[in-house]
Amino acid sequence: MSDHTPTATQPSIIDLTPGLVIGDDGLARPLWASSDELLRDYYDTEWGMPVRDEHGMFERLSLEAFQSGLSWATILRKRPAFRAAFDDFHPDVVAEYDERDVERLLGDAAIVRNRAKIMATIGNARATVQLRDKGGLSEFVWSFQPAVTPAPRSAEEVPSRSAESVALAKALRKEGFSFVGPTTMYALMEAVGMIDTHLMGSHRRGSSGVWPE
16 A cells, blocks of 8 residues: 555655556545646546537547647636637637638637648548538547456557557548547547557546447
């Protein structure tokens, strides 16, 4: 057993499950979701829960693209500003953005001002609208759900890509999407519940209802 006693300010590491931490509420979470209240709330309520609607999927795909090269905490803190800047990520609206919108976004210090990522988001909105002829973005993404999910017992056992994420990235690029590499798509698959990479022993393992504990 760990010598540390759980408190509101000092969570304790569980020796038998590397990477898990007991919070002041007695629940086990991974290290990344234990030290920051915003990340903890995101982990407890959103991450890994099924997203099956076009709007929700487009927002998450967009934010994962913006996260590339940055920390997820940075993107999560800026999410309200992203939503305001991108008209709540409604694909039909973003698809109509023009150069004036690009300049507006580049001038918005509250978001990540990266021209390539901004242009990719606009292009991905247009591709999302076009993909409705093939069943829609959410159905398209979920069609790459694997037959089994990982069962990591430590952070080191969590994959960063899979055969399915490679295939999804390739298929999305073929449909006109960009900033959808295999690692980014694996993160998307984790975020929307297609796979369950909660560590074994986490209080969130199996919470999506998609996979058994």
